[in-house]
Amino acid sequence: MNYLLYIIFLIVGCVAHSSYSTAIIRTPTTRCSMCKETIESNLSSTKGVKSATSDILNYQTEITYNSNRITLEDLELVIAKSGYQANKVKADSTAHMNLHMCCRLPKDKKTGGKNGRK
DSSP, X not given: OHHHHHHHHHHHHHHHHXXXXXXXXXXXXXXXXXXXXXXXXXXXXSTXXXXXXXXXXXXXXXXXXXXXXXXXXXXXXXXXXXXXXXXXXXXXHHHHHTSOGGGSOGGGTTSSSTTOOO
């Protein structure tokens, strides 16, 4: 019986130590609801992320994440690899050029990528 109580306290202690943090990352290159969907989907499928909400009107993404499993820098990289700037981390250029036309920056709408191949 004491062994069972010890295991229960151990599990409860581990759960209590999981540390969720909330970060707001500037995403100045977002344009539309497809940008929002792409960022939220990629972040939500990342281990350690509890939730992600992208606000395209204010160019920012709020993320609740387990800081014991993933860092803020890793979260910025997930967004950058999705094709969007994250704080000062530049968007991956290949991923950006493969975004739908409505998601690309105006200067990049003339060449390549989804719905814009010449």
